[in-house]
Amino acid sequence: xxxxxxxxxxxxxxxxxxxxxxxxxxxxxxxxxxxxxxxxxxxxxxxxxxxxxxxxxxxxxxxxxxxxxxxxxxxxxxxxxxxxxxxxxxxxxxxxxxxxxxxxxxxxxxxxxxxxxxxxxxxxxxxxxxxxxxxxxxxxxxxx
Numbered sequence: 001x002x003x004x005x006x007x008x009x010x011x012x013x014x015x016x017x018x019x020x021x022x023x024x025x026x027x028x029x030x031x032x033x034x035x036x037x038x039x040x041x042x043x044x045x046x047x048x049x050x051x052x053x054x055x056x057x058x059x060x061x062x063x064x065x066x067x068x069x070x071x072x073x074x075x076x077x078x079x080x081x082x083x084x085x086x087x088x089x090x091x092x093x094x095x096x097x098x099x100x101x102x103x104x105x106x107x108x109x110x111x112x113x114x115x116x117x118x119x120x121x122x123x124x125x126x127x128x129x130x131x132x133x134x135x136x137x138x139x140x141x142x143x144x
Contacts, residue, residue, distance in 0.1 A: 004134065005030045007060035009051075011078060012068025017119055021064055021094060024126045032058035048081055055085045061134050063091045065113070075104075076111045083112040088141060090114040090133035094121070 006029035010018040022031055034054040055063075063086060067075055075093075082091055093108045097118040108116050114133050117125055 004028065004061045005032065005058055006130075007054065007058040007063045008033045008066070009054065009063060009082075010035050010066040012066070017094060017096065017121070018066050020119070020121045021066065021126065024121060024123050025064070025130070028127065029062070032060065034058070048084075051081055052085045055082070055089075060086070060089055062130055063089055064094055065091060066094045067108075068096075076107060079108065079111045079113055088137065090137045092117055092129065092133065095119070 006025050008018060008022060008025075008031055010033070018033065022033065025031060032054070063082060065079065065082065067078075079091065079093070091113050093113040093116040095104070095108075095116060095118055097120070105116055114137075115129050117129065
């Protein structure tokens with residue numbers, strides 16, 4: 001039985017990137033996919049309610065946030081909202097390599113992403129980062 005739980009949030013419904021990520025992590029995690037459609041960003045109360053429900057039902061050890069390139073202005077708001085509901089859970093932002101500018105990566109990390117991964121996704125990129133973050137966050141919780 002898989003002991004670790006991963007919440008895979010796809011904001012822009014990028015099925016190809018989400019599916020690739022799910023294929024990599026599924027052998028090692030109970031994966032809870034959750035779509036946060038583009039319309040959710042327009043209804044902040046509904047968006048926050050849906051997000052809180054997804055996080056609470058998955059009880060994740062790690063959160064993967066698949067971000068579309070054309071929602072760059074919403075990335076900070078989305079990550080900040082996740083941080084309000086899951087402060088003690090590491091969050092990895094997953095972005096398309098063609099839109100991954102240094103200032104964009106800096107902003108993702110500044111607002112609360114613990115790490116970021118760019119496409120194309122590989123097992124050797126995703127799994128070591130994931131396990132390292134889970135371990136770091138668990139160690140931090142034990143010290144407090």
